[in-house]
Amino acid sequence: MRKLIFLVFLIALGPVFGQNKDEKQIRAIYDTALLDAKGYDWLEYLSNQIGGRLSGSLNAEMAVNYTKKQLDSLGLDNVWLQPVMVPKWVRGTPEIAYIETSPGKTTNVPVCALGGSVATPATGIKAQVVEVQGLEDLEKLGREKVEGKIVFYNRPMQANLIQTFEAYGGCVDQRYSGAMEAGKYGAVGVIVRSMNLRLDDYPHAGAMSYGDMPESQRIPAAAISTNGAELLSGMLKLNPDIRFYLKQTCRQYEDVKSYNVIGEIKGSERPDEIMVVGGHLDSWDLGDGAHDDGAGCVQSMEVLRLLKKTGYKPKRTLRVVLFMNEENGLRGGNKYAEVARAKNEKHVFALESDAGGFTPRGFNLECNDSQYNLINSWKPLFEPYLIHLFRKGHSGADIRPLKENDIVLAGLMPDSQRYFDHHHAANDTFEHVNKRELQLGAATMASLVYLVDKYLK
């Protein structure tokens, strides 16, 4: 009887022992992240010593060299650069835009060329403006009301959506496809309201596309600050005949060679199964890219450092990948997946951080139901760290090309309320990243990697 009781006791405590070990490992990860941080210092360098890292720029090259050197210093098993050809788009001299109410009577407004846009003629363009609330308005207006004009896309982000990424998703077609669509109706240029929930004076950059439109038909596209958009819209209501002037000198060059930066710890038991953690090293050029996505890069580097520092040796091979060119091409993400497939590498898990360095709230997961249920069962381990959200949803652009049967894709989900105040704008800068928030994100990622490594079948 005694023996039986003892056995029951052991069985009952079994999962508790396991739990306790996990609790301790996770506690050690968070403690190290908060008491012995490294990610924040790396971000300081990337942001303040290097700055904006647009694909193909000198800064992007410096960031490749700097992060490789930092990974080299961590004592990983392998660190290497994976070559990838990337687009090189250059903004040129600062853009100029103004509203002209009558000849010579002008009001300057803050704009920036959208990434991938063509330049205006050297003397700029000046035309009447037609304001629309989205792509679908063009068909209603028809060619005669659009031809020869500048189309002004002014549908704002929907402020009552709690998750700001949803509000972004509901607007970004104007930026991405606005010029291509307006060009079909004979517009001479487009102005897009910045993807920003706040009213301020920052124009927000971002990628746009002409699809397969011939070069001769491409029209210039620029973002206008939200205050500028409000002003322009208000003035159009008073006088629909006002004109808008835009001058930008941006240019697309030939593709240039760049790199994904990769480091790995070889798995102790299943070295052929690969787990990836990453962010993208490139950024837009207006700010220093601290939130988008310097934060995700240094958090990903931290994951390997935190696991090493806390003495955890992954059973599977753990790779950090700093992807190049997420912003205007996704070449790095595509190249990484292409090479992985060519080498027949088996990827079981990939985690991306690309939603800012704010307080972590949970994860978006792309996986099957049984994988989801497994991950969701770890919720109690995360609750002491105020991590509550485990839901199905978009993981991350750079890891998405890895998607195939059985791989678990995850995206860190930080608090999103402030993100679009800074996203792609001149105020995406280091001082807006809080050290604790950044480091908590890194610890949250490292804890998920630890649990996946240990418990994923």
Added chain:
Amino acid sequence: MRKLIFLVFLIALGPVFGQNKDEKQIRAIYDTALLDAKGYDWLEYLSNQIGGRLSGSLNAEMAVNYTKKQLDSLGLDNVWLQPVMVPKWVRGTPEIAYIETSPGKTTNVPVCALGGSVATPATGIKAQVVEVQGLEDLEKLGREKVEGKIVFYNRPMQANLIQTFEAYGGCVDQRYSGAMEAGKYGAVGVIVRSMNLRLDDYPHAGAMSYGDMPESQRIPAAAISTNGAELLSGMLKLNPDIRFYLKQTCRQYEDVKSYNVIGEIKGSERPDEIMVVGGHLDSWDLGDGAHDDGAGCVQSMEVLRLLKKTGYKPKRTLRVVLFMNEENGLRGGNKYAEVARAKNEKHVFALESDAGGFTPRGFNLECNDSQYNLINSWKPLFEPYLIHLFRKGHSGADIRPLKENDIVLAGLMPDSQRYFDHHHAANDTFEHVNKRELQLGAATMASLVYLVDKYLK
């Protein structure tokens, strides 16, 4: 049979219908808070047009008048001022402090007098420094090692605590009681490391007390910035004989008359049962008090506006109370409870917001188990708004004097990671409050008030 099925159907849908109504009301509250915000504008005025609102100051008086006027404009049933005598402590001319390594060789460091401290002599004090890690070190050192010296309290906030208020609670005794304790050992002054998790140059003010120590024995107390504390500590390690100079001209005046600002909507069914929602109108003087606690005041005002605007008429009387003098006396909170008891008012619920205007995460609750279980059962209604935390814990200083049998006390719990970067310092300013985060907090409070009004027995 048909009838029975229909009946079962009705019963089954009963709670769902109720749920749907609650879901709709709460959705309307959040929509209004985000699409038709008022709190953020009020905060802009309080912060930028008025500024820091230390009890007894002209600014505090202006804030009383401004908020009363705004409440008047909301069409409430009653708005009034509740007189309360408050302490009047004035900082005087900016403090001066430096470290002297040898005669004439000095390094200035940023300090501020702690609230309630006495001044130094007009020529300042200069003395050797003894660094301690807390009050308990004084006994170990004994009078001979303390007498005639400046005691430097340098125990930092514990960075690996996830909830920063816990880290604050673990340090603040140095600030509050440091001078009183050091005075007993013959110290001539105290310098306290700022309650700040970040390394920066802002000294953080805050209340201190001499207990019932005679005036003649009181010694001056100042906070030093965290960078200053690190520097001083480092220099002491190199040379324990360095001297510290401090000059401050602060002064405690006679108590002056001020006010709690109160507005109410009379309950439609149970007017004698009172629900309170509030924050404190006073602040420290170095910044503009936007987070502490301008945010809590305007969120509390918003609660009444949001319920009115969404057409909800409370069954119980709902009061907003903007308490005066939380920071250095709690006179407003005590006065409100005293008057309530004298008038035999029945308070069933009180909710305070005094932890910054950051993204809301949940509530701290002081209540009995059945009340807790009721409130916790509303969790699913809050989840779409990313509100997850319903736990027992400290509600709020101003509403605590109302504590007695059966009353439910609650404190809004925002994300706390950045709070102590700004708390009581010159950088507690409007630009560090995010409009969405502030308004989400107001909506979260209004939703809780709605559910309490509807479902609390």
